[in-house]
Amino acid sequence: MSTVTDAxxxxxxxxxDDDRPPRRIGLSQRLGTWDVKLSxxxxxxxxxxxxxITGLFPxxxxxxxxxxxxxxxxxxxxxxxLEHFRFVLGHSDFWVSLRNTISIFLLSSVPQVLVAxxxxxxxxxxxxxxxxxxxGVLLPYVVAPVAVSLIFSNLxxxxxxxxxxxxxxxxxxxxxWHSDPLASHVAIATMVxxxxxxxxxxxxxxxMQAIPRDLYESAWIDGAxxxxxxxxxxxxxxxxxxxxxxxxxxxGGLQIFDEPRLFDQYGRGGAGxxxxxxxxxxxxxxxxxxxxxxxxxxxxxxxxxxxxxGLVNLAVTRRIADTR
Amino acid sequence: xxxxxxxxxxxxxAGGGDDDAPxxxxxxxxxxxxxxxxxxxxxxxxxxxxxxFEQYMTENPNITIEHTKAxxxxxARDALRNSLGANAxxxxxxxxxxxxxxxxxxxxxxFADLSSPEVExxxxxxxxxxATTDDGKLIGYGTDIGPEAICYRADLVEAAxxxxxxxxxxxxxxxxxxxxxxxxxxxxxxxxxxxxxxxxALWQGMTNQIEVPYETPExxxxxxxxxxxxxxxxxxxxxxVEDGLSAHLGQWSTDWAQSFQGDEFATMLCPGWMLGIIEGxxxxxxxxxxxxxxxxxxxxxxxxxxxxxxxxxxxxxxxxLAQWLTAPEQQIQAFLAKGxxxxxxxxxxxxxxxxxxxxxxxxxxxGQIFIDRANAVEFQPYKGPNYFVINTAIxxxxxxxxxxxxxxxxxxxxQFVSDVEAIG
Numbered sequence: 001m002s003t004v005t006d007a008x009x010x011x012x013x014x015x016x017d018d019d020r021p022p023r024r025i026g027l028s029q030r031l032g033t034w035d036v037k038l039s040x041x042x043x044x045x046x047x048x049x050x051x052x053i054t055g056l057f058p059x060x061x062x063x064x065x066x067x068x069x070x071x072x073x074x075x076x077x078x079x080x081x082l083e084h085f086r087f088v089l090g091h092s093d094f095w096v097s098l099r100n101t102i103s104i105f106l107l108s109s110v111p112q113v114l115v116a117x118x119x120x121x122x123x124x125x126x127x128x129x130x131x132x133x134x135x136g137v138l139l140p141y142v143v144a145p146v147a148v149s150l151i152f153s154n155l156x157x158x159x160x161x162x163x164x165x166x167x168x169x170x171x172x173x174x175x176x177w178h179s180d181p182l183a184s185h186v187a188i189a190t191m192v193x194x195x196x197x198x199x200x201x202x203x204x205x206x207x208m209q210a211i212p213r214d215l216y217e218s219a220w221i222d223g224a225x226x227x228x229x230x231x232x233x234x235x236x237x238x239x240x241x242x243x244x245x246x247x248x249x250x251x252g253g254l255q256i257f258d259e260p261r262l263f264d265q266y267g268r269g270g271a272g273x274x275x276x277x278x279x280x281x282x283x284x285x286x287x288x289x290x291x292x293x294x295x296x297x298x299x300x301x302x303x304x305x306x307x308x309x310g311l312v313n314l315a316v317t318r319r320i321a322d323t324r
Numbered sequence: 325x326x327x328x329x330x331x332x333x334x335x336x337x338a339g340g341g342d343d344d345a346p347x348x349x350x351x352x353x354x355x356x357x358x359x360x361x362x363x364x365x366x367x368x369x370x371x372x373x374x375x376x377f378e379q380y381m382t383e384n385p386n387i388t389i390e391h392t393k394a395x396x397x398x399x400a401r402d403a404l405r406n407s408l409g410a411n412a413x414x415x416x417x418x419x420x421x422x423x424x425x426x427x428x429x430x431x432x433x434x435f436a437d438l439s440s441p442e443v444e445x446x447x448x449x450x451x452x453x454x455a456t457t458d459d460g461k462l463i464g465y466g467t468d469i470g471p472e473a474i475c476y477r478a479d480l481v482e483a484a485x486x487x488x489x490x491x492x493x494x495x496x497x498x499x500x501x502x503x504x505x506x507x508x509x510x511x512x513x514x515x516x517x518x519x520x521x522x523x524x525a526l527w528q529g530m531t532n533q534i535e536v537p538y539e540t541p542e543x544x545x546x547x548x549x550x551x552x553x554x555x556x557x558x559x560x561x562x563x564x565v566e567d568g569l570s571a572h573l574g575q576w577s578t579d580w581a582q583s584f585q586g587d588e589f590a591t592m593l594c595p596g597w598m599l600g601i602i603e604g605x606x607x608x609x610x611x612x613x614x615x616x617x618x619x620x621x622x623x624x625x626x627x628x629x630x631x632x633x634x635x636x637x638x639x640x641x642x643x644x645l646a647q648w649l650t651a652p653e654q655q656i657q658a659f660l661a662k663g664x665x666x667x668x669x670x671x672x673x674x675x676x677x678x679x680x681x682x683x684x685x686x687x688x689x690x691g692q693i694f695i696d697r698a699n700a701v702e703f704q705p706y707k708g709p710n711y712f713v714i715n716t717a718i719x720x721x722x723x724x725x726x727x728x729x730x731x732x733x734x735x736x737x738x739q740f741v742s743d744v745e746a747i748g
Contacts (some may be wrong), residue, residue: 059559072409073431091746095649153578160582178577265576266398268716271723272730274737287402289747290427 001148016203059303066296071289073284077293084297096273097281099177100185103278104260104277105253107189112197113245117238119197120229134205143248148191149262156187156263184275196252200245206240208234254306255279278302311319361641362388366415369398370600371467371628373661376654380645387641391528397421401712407579407633408434414633416642420464422627422704424712426457427638429463436632436639438462443647450704455629459721464629464702465650468664470595470746471697472529472623474504477517478686479611480590484515490688494617497591500529501559504619508569511590518571518589523564523726524719525575529593530556530713531621538715539708547714548741561733564726574727581605593618595625595666596694603684613686616693622700627667666695672698 035112066084069077088094140148155162156177164174177187211234219229235242259278261267268284269276276284278298286295367373367397377389392415394400394576401424407414420428428435439462439647444607446452451466475496482488486507487496497507520526531537534556538547547553571589573580583589584605592602594614606612628645632639648654655666656676672678672695680691721740722733 072405073434075409087746092742095744157578157582159573159579161578176728179575252486265574265578265580270726270728271574271720274728274730282660287405288716290405 006092015100026294050266054262057083062296062299065292066294068293070292070296072290080293084293085301088294088297088301091277093273093281094278094301095277097269097276100181100260100269100275101254101279101305103182103185104188104256104275105250108192108196108256109246109249109253111189112193112200112249113242115193116200116233116245117204118198119201120208121234123201124207124208134202138199139198140194141196141199143195143266145191145195145258146262149185149193149259152187152191152259153263156190169288178270179272179274181272181274184263188256188259188263188275192253192256196230196249200249203245204241207238243313243316247310250309250313251306254262254302254309257283278305281320326671327591328738346580359452360386360388361638362390363417363638363642363645364390364392364398364415365417365419366392366394366403367419368394368397368421370597370658370662370664371419371650372658372664375661376649376657380648387645389645397423404428404633411635411684414635416632416636416638417646418631418633419467419627420631422518422629423707423715424455425629426707426711427709428631429455429457430709432457432461432463434634435463436636436643438465438643440647443650444721445654446650446670447465447667448669448698448701450701451627454704454707464631465646466667467628467630467650467655468597468658469627469667469698469701470597470625471624471665472509472593472595472618472702473693473697474591474615474617474619475594475598475685476613476615477587477589477611478522478589480515480517481511481599481672484590486511486514488613490613490615493613494615495613497617497619499617499619499621501619505559505563505567508563508591509567512568515590517587519569520591520593521571521580521583521589523560523570523574523722525593526560526564526570527556527722528625528718529619529623530560531718532623532703533626535703539706539710541706541708543708545708545710545744547718548617548744553718554737557722557737558733561722561725563578565733570726573728574723577727584607593623593625596659596663596690597626598663599682599685599690600663603661609682612684614682614688614690614693616696616699618700622697624698624701626702627665642703663690665698713747714744 033105065076066199068079072075092181097314119137122139123130127133158164158174158176158178165175168174175183178184215233215237216229255301256277260269260275260277260280264270267280268288269280279302282298282302283294285291285298315316338551365373365377373391377391381387381389394403400419401526404414404418407418439456439460441571443465446511447466448469451469452462455464456462460555474494476493478488478493481493487493497504511517522709531553534550534552534739536546537550537553539545564572573583573588582605584602585608592598594602599614602612630644632646636642650668652666652668652671652674652717655664655668656671656674658664658669659666659677660680666672666677677691678695680689681687682690717740720743721736724736725733
């Protein structure tokens with residue numbers, strides 16, 4: 001490390017030159033050290049510079065806005081401190097939207113991950129026209145969410161919808177998709193699942209193909225059936241991927257907007273806030289009521305909720321890593 | 325893109341040949357200059373301007389018009405708010421709906437002053453007054469208005485044993501809300517169909533007859549304490565739920581649009597622009613007619629303005645185009661194309677409007693009917709800056725009771741009161 005040991009190595013191969021001041025060697029050496037130490041940061045810096053501009057700055061600016069009266073058109077007003085947070089937290093709409101958001105998130109993410117793994121396992125087996133089937137599950141992902149919402153809002157129409165018509169055939173009472181909160185959450189979660197299950201299945205499929213095949217061969221010799229193999233080999237080997245999918249679908253799920261917004265003709269989350277999510281509440285405050293201060297407060301609270309869920313995910317990740 | 329524009333211009337030439345010259349005079353001026361100018365026009369729903377744009381471009385070769393059409397008025401409102409907030413991105417001409425005109429009147433500096441001697445006396449007084457600020461600045465040129473009549477299914481009314489011809493029907497339902505509801509009670513007792521489509525739709529008719537519904541001109545919010553609002557709210561919900569007159573459909577919902585294909589309800593409040601919507605939804609259904617009557621006298625529902633945001637690069641040219649589009653001759657063309665009823669009294673003497681009939685509505689003389697309905701409108705309710713938000717909240721309250729059935733009138737009103745309190 002010290003110059004005493006390094007200097008000779010650096011000058012090896014050159015003719016000895018006692019006149020040369022050691023300082024110059026030190027400089028080039030220092031530059032070299034900087035190169036090694038700093039370059040990696042320089043190479044990844046474009047991401048962080050971009051993040052600072054498009055992520056960090058808006059985040060902090062939103063916090064600034066949330067502490068002022070802020071009209072959408074007239075801009076900044078008086079400083080009000082945490083008044084907007086106090087209002088939002090004290091208003092039932094916030095808690096109802098939080099409930100709806102979490103409910104829709106659970107109804108979409110949990111079945112989605114389970115079905116996606118099963119689907120991936122089926123796609124991983126010996127199928128004819130394998131690529132066709134694999135591409136097939138991705139098809140819903142290609143369809144624009146707006147189009148999906150339009151189709152599903154017709155399917156889930158309360159009185160003349162296809163789903164209720166089909167339920168009527170088997171003698172089930174029509175479900176009030178646009179009145180009952182839980183029913184509306186199921187309908188919206190169905191749209192989300194339709195779109196994302198295939199996508200997640202392909203991620204799982206990629207991870208499954210990385211599992212060494214000899215594990216299955218040994219299991220086969222030991223007499224393990226397909227189901228046993230799935231639960232004792234495939235699922236444990238997929239853990240990191242499951243965590244990845246869980247985290248991405250948490251972030252996406254908590255920010256859900258398109259599907260609930262297009263679920264009825266008004267896009268306000270129902271007359272009784274049945275399917276008003278946090279993002280819709282935010283939009284309503286900011287764009288219908290022109291109150292950017294309150295909307296920013298909701299944006300920050302949503303951010304904190306996502307961070308909280310992220311920390312829970314992290315804790316779960318750690319625990320799984322420990323048990324391995 | 326270039327080819328498309330050239331194609332439009334050619335099509336305009338072909339169609340413009342037999343158009344009369346007087347239109348050219350109105351448009352020729354003000355377009356001015358020899359430079360090529362592109363004007364953007366943002367509208368929503370149906371304004372019926374497509375052919376007029378081509379005509380204007382033919383007559384003013386230096387003007388190219390680009391038309392953006394939003395699917396709903398709400399989306400157009402959000403987009404305009406965004407552009408004004410960012411001080412960029414607005415179209416040269418922005419269409420504004422009367423229900424949210426007032427909130428934009430709060431920001432007169434964001435819009436060009438459109439007042440000009442040339443357009444003096446062009447519109448109905450109340451139409452102009454609503455777009456004029458206290459110090460005399462005109463924010464928007466009136467396009468259409470929504471005088472209301474009653475559209476009805478003559479076949480269902482006849483089957484239930486009531487007079488179904490236009491005059492007999494109008495006499496039967498009378499000209500007050502009480503008589504309209506009374507006729508409805510007789511009807512539902514004799515028919516499987518409901519009397520009207522949606523309590524929310526009726527609310528639009530009733531609230532537009534309250535002179536000062538939600539906010540006073542001084543800026544005080546009185547929606548939750550105004551006895552007139554409460555009385556109308558109770559009346560419409562009693563008729564809808566207790567008397568079972570409503571088909572319990574949320575207006576504009578998928579169910580609502582589909583219900584036109586069945587025999588769900590017999591009558592509808594019917595502003596001029598609704599004719600096209602009924603005809604579209606009820607395609608293939610026969611029996612629709614329209615009666616020259618409206619409960620509570622006259623009523624206006626909707627109607628729009630053309631504004632010119634001050635941020636645009638071609639304010640002068642945009643004003644010239646807006647002036648031309650809202651001239652009576654052009655607005656009659658729009659009416660014939662899409663049923664948007666002119667807000668310009670001069671148009672009411674034009675045979676093209678007076679003699680117009682509508683084949684879908686049993687050849688009813690719709691031109692004359694809506695002229696009568698427009699003349700019956702005495703005032704326009706005062707709409708303050710929070711009108712849109714408050715009206716949305718009370719519409720939600722009515723929907724909870726009428727469509728969702730998730731609350732009774734009393735608890736839903738309580739929720740409305742708390743929603744109004746949260747405005748700030």
